[in-house]
Structure formats: structure tokens, C-alpha cells
Amino acid sequence: MSGVLNLVREDLRGFAGYASARSTRLEGEIWLNANESAWPNPGDAAALCRRYPEPQPQALRERLAALYGCTSEQLLLGRGSDEAIDLLVRALCAPGRDGVLYTPPVFGMYAVSARLQNAPALEVPLRDGPAGLEPDIEAIIATAKQGNARLVFLCSPSNPGGSSIGLAQVERVAAALRGQALVVVDEAYAEFADEPSAASLLPRHENIAVLRTLSKAHALAAARIGCVIADAGLIAVLRNCQAPYPIPAPCSALALAGLDDAALARTRERIALVRAERERLRAALAQLPGVRRVYPSDANFLLVRLVDAEAAFQRLLVAGVVVRDQRGAPQLHDALRITLGTPEQNARVLGVLATLEPAA
Template sequence: MSVLDLARAEIRALAPYSSARMEASGGTVLLNANESARAPSIPGGDGLNRYPDPQPRGLVETLAELYGSTPDRLLVTRGSDEAIDLLTRAFCRAGQDGIVISPPTFGMYAVSARIQDAAVVEAPLDADGSLDPDKLLAAVTPGTKLVYVCTPNNPTGNLVPLETLKRIADALQGRALLVVDEAYAEFSGTPSATTLIDSYDHVAVLRTLSKAWSLAGARVGTLIARAEVIGLLRRIIAPYPLPSPCVDAALAALSYEGRRVQRHHVHELLNERARMAVALAKSPGVRAVLPSHANFLAVRFDDAAGTYKRLLAAGVVVRDITKYPGLGDALRITIGTGNENDRVLAVLRAGASA
């Protein structure tokens, strides 16, 4: 059985839109795309009168090297959100198919499914934040097409071991696509699930430059999967998903100097994460600091709502995650600079003495 047998028949049969840039390349006089012949008279405007490459070769090749894959197994998208949407539309028939998630987890899996009128089946994480593979697999039905596992998980920060992912992949063969979201992988120091793709044609991995590479504003995400899955999704992706300035920013961040700076920033963040985990655990009003392998800490408070308001009044914005299952007393605090983290600690100390 091919992984494409899991996809919607109408998507497999779809004749994709063929853009002017896809139909012809090369040449010096470009009169095929109804673009302006002149660049805009703005700073940095050179080249912006031309449509960008649908899948920029230089960026695809660089990301393939970064993630230990090959260009034919990569799709560059507008953040991971677009990849999630593409997977949902390609594999889930409206009103018939569905996905399995393990809340509390990233909310866009369920949002994309509900937009598509796909069922959302939940297999909640255990009380300690760990993923129970038996519970996850028990939630899979004949209509399940996508099973999402986020590792490190957002918003809890816990890891799912590679061996557990392999066990899930084994059980899902011929049944559903396993989508492993590794948005925070650079902070974990653990092997990537991309190593499973050689053995399993139904495993896909999401990566992003938004977190460890400091490019959230550029919206550059990557889906890594077998070439046939990438080919399927290229049928339905927008003709020109990545603006040229975003491609340039990504290539600069992934340059030799950009990688040196990135390693320094990640090392600095890991040190701050360790410091904050200890300091927060000792802070007044804190019940517990959840172990995290990401660039944030989920923290349980005696009064999460009151703490959120005090931080906001002091100009510090954290994420209220009390609506997530099992996290009714928690806030998610992104690891900032040393000074920013100190401000958080100072507000917590001041709140205790108020």
C-alpha cells in the first residue's frame, strides 16, 4: 500500500495550477507573468517586481542539508501552519475523515481540521505530561488520516522518545499519516524523527525557522516527508508561498555566520532556561515548574489569573494556558533575555510582598 492511498482521491487526480514561473525559466526578457517591467522605487525593492520561485532551490537545498534530508523530500511553507493546513486538506475528506491529537497541545491541528469539517479525536496526555502510545493508538479509528505528535510539546515542553515514535509509526502503517511536529527540536538535543522517513512512507515531520532561528516574522516552515507526499502537497499549495525578502532572510540566517550566531543564542537560552526553572520554583505563589525541552516553561501558580494580571500591569506579557486540559492553574513563560527574565522574577517577588 502506498501512503498516497490514504489521501483524498480528488487531490490525487487534481491537475495543479501551473504558474508562469513554473512553466518557463531562464531567459533575460521576462514577458510571461504579467509582472511590472520596473522594480518599485523603494529601499530594497530590486527584484520585487518579479514573482518568487515557488520553491526556491537555494533555500530548499540549504534546509535539506540542515535537516539531514534531500531536496525532493522538502516542501517550504509559510510557517508550520500552512503545512498543517495542506496536510488536512490533502488527506481528510470533509465530514468523513479525521485526526487524532493529544491535548494539551498546539491548537492549529484541531483548528485546521475543523475548518475542513474533519473529526478531531483526543487522546489526552497523562497527568505528568507524558504521551501514552497505547492511549493514542486506541483513539485511531478507520476514518483517522492524520495523527499528530508534538515533541517537544507545546505548551508543556515534554519530549516523546524516538523509540515511542517508531512504535506509533509501526502501528499506523497502512492506516494513517504520523505527523511529528518538531518546532522546538533545536532546544532539545534529541534525534529527529526525520530518521524514520527512510523506513516509513507515512511519517512526516514539521520544522520551522520561527523559534531557534529567530525568524518568526519571516514565516518560513518546512515539511519533510517522502517525495510522493511532497509532490501531492505541491498540487494544492499556493503558487508563490514565500515572499522574496523572507527567502533572503532565511538564507542569511542559515549562512555560516548566521549559524554561528544561532548556536550562541541557543546556548544562551538553554542557560537561561535552567536558571529560570530553578528561580521560578523558589518564587512565591509557584506550585510547580514543568520540565521543558523547549524555549519556554509551563508554570503552575496558586493564582494564575492574578499572576497574569500583575505581570501584564508591569508590561510583561506571558501566555495564559489555563484553558488547556490539565493546565487550569498554569501560565507559559517564554525564555527571554536575562534582563527580561529578571523582570518576571521581580514581579513575582513584589506580588508576594504586596
């Protein structure tokens, strides 16, 4: 075994996982191999749920592979990006030995998965500069080497910062950590950004993986479908570590319908609207007396520092608007994260925040 598979935990390299009743492709008219009911549930009008689903629905894998520019063998479906994060940590990090590096303030599931695996957490804070919250690439490389990192999570665009990481920077980290760590680029918000996907780097860097989700731009959050794109050998290992039937048949059918040509065309229109609203709202918020700073964003949200974040949060709640309180996150003691809504919803946010008092 060589290459990226050397990063898999030694005790899992030959692990075959659980062989479910749907693990092999069998043909027949009467299915009596999985202890399923012979009759559909009375509430299941389409009879979608009586049989166990495909472990990895091939039609959906192929559709997403075409969308993301990879092969279906390089893509593993899961329950949102969260499951992919957990699988990567469990499969690659030996408890108490292999570190997980992330860049706070950032999506909290990297730290949660590391904690559950008892993997050493390596934090390299984002730098707050004129261009926004940006990663310190040299510090990431140095900390990963010194701390025995097996996984390096780069969130691009970052949540909650909103900044993208250039492919040249991702490539620098991957090249520096070849043979030691897998560099995982979380692209949950990539559809709203201009930066190309890091999946394009896979042919040159087998120690890169990419996370994608249908929860954001594709508006399928409740379907809980995401994927990890990586070396085909690593994908096979992750599949062996995954629960038998991760994608419910109704969710798979919904995702395929939401990814047909007409749906994708509508999604592109909505992405364009979000991007336009993002710039409009950013400019308008920056003019308000109670706003200290609005960060540039490549995602579908804005990170906003306020003179009185508590007052802003409470006034928005009274107006029926729920935003994300970021004050407990590192470096963000005065910040709220505001998702871009419809133009009418964004206008309500502006109206409420316009009533805030300026700094004394």
C-alpha cells in the same frame, strides 16, 4: 499507486494543481509571461519584488535539507508550519470521514485545521505525571484505529507542555498505523532539545512527516518560513495543493542570510544561552511561594502552575511583561507559559513573581 500515497484523498491523487508562470524553468532576457510590471516599485530599492518568486526557492530548499538531514525532494517550503498543517489536513482528510488526532493541551492549529476541513477531531489528552505532560501512546494508537484517523499530530517538544517524545515512541505509532495514517511530528522547538529529529525515521517509515520552522530558534518569525519533510511523492502532492507563490523573495533572501555559517554559529550560541537560562529560571521559579509547579521543558519556554495565575498575569503586565495565559486550555486552569528571554528579562519575571502571596 501504493504506500503513503494511498493516504492522499482519492479525488486528489491525480490532481495537477495550478501551473503558474514560474512552474517551468525557462530562460530569457525579457520576461513577458506573467503580466508583471516592467518597472520596480519606487520603494523596492533592491528590485526584489517586481517578479514573482520561485514557487519553491531551490537554494533555500537545499540549505534546509542539509540542515535537517533530508533531500530537497523530501522538503516543501511554506508559510510557517501553519500552512503545512493546513495542507496535510486538506490533502489527506476527506471531509466528514477521515479523522485528525491530536493530544491536548497542545498547539491549537491542529484542531483549527481539522474544523475547517470538517474532519472528525480525535483528542487523546496528555497525561500529567511526575515527568510532565506526556502522551499516552497506547491510547493514541487505539483511538486512531477506532476513529479512522488519517493524521496523527505529535508535538515534540510539546507546546505548551515542553516535553519531547522519544523516537522509539514515534516509531511505535507509525508502525501500528502503517497503511492507515500519517504520523506528523511537529518539531517547532527541536533545536532546544536533545532528542534526535524524527526525520531520521523516514527511511524505515514512509508514513512519518516532520514539521520544522525558522520562527523559533532561528529568530525569523516575521519571515513566515517553515517546511514539511516527508516522502518525496507525498511532497509532490502537497505542492500541487499549495498556492502558487508561497515564499516571498525578500523572505527567502532573509532566510538564506540567516542560515549561513556565521549566522548558524550565532544561533547555536543563543540556543545554549536559552537552555542555560531555562534551567536557572526553572529552579528559581520552583522556590517561589506563589508557584505550585514548574514543568520540565525541552523547549524555549516554561509552563508554570501558580497559586493565583490571574494575579501573576496582571502583575507581569503592569511590569511590562507579556506571557501566555494558558488557563483556557484543557488541564491548565492555573497555568501560564513563559518564554525564555534574555537574562535581564528573565530576572524581571522572577522579581515580579517573587511578590506573589503563598497558598493560604
